[in-house]
Amino acid sequence: MFREAMKEDAKVFYEMYEQLRDHVEKGCDKPSLQEYMELFSRLVEDENYKMWKILDENEKVVGAITANIRENLFHCKKIVYVDEIVISEESRGKGFGKKGLEFVADYYKKQGDVVKLELSTDYENTPARGFYSHIGFDDYAALYKIKLHK
Secondary structure, three states: OEEEOOHHHHHHHHHHHHOOOOOOOOOOOOOOHHHHHHHHHHHHHOOOEEEEEEEOOOOOEEEEEEEEEEEEOOOOEEEEEEEEEEEOHHHOOOOHHHHHHHHHHHHHHOOOOEEEEEEOOOOOOHHHHHHHHHOOOOOOOOOOOOOOOO
């Protein structure tokens, strides 16, 4: 089950995202709870940015997924980008991640002019990369970055 996030869900999302910190880029600055809550409040009001809680059969939050639409000149259409998907450690392997991505795909398919769904993960996060490949995502591009501030 999926529910769109509201401002009061910020702490639940923050705690869920803490479980990702072991798998993401080393040296990534960890925001304070206050910084996170301020950003969360802005994003939850942004009509182009969507956040959903993933709930189990008892309506316990077991995950979170965020997505936004990007316009693309090459396609002249919209592309959905899944910014983050996180499933609680104890709920992994139970289908919540796959269902979350299917939910997002279905949500945006209804909008008609969205041509594809993309996501990225750290190259070293082999469990996530294996999961995405297993459920049908193609590993088709490399993502490059450069830090703008030290």
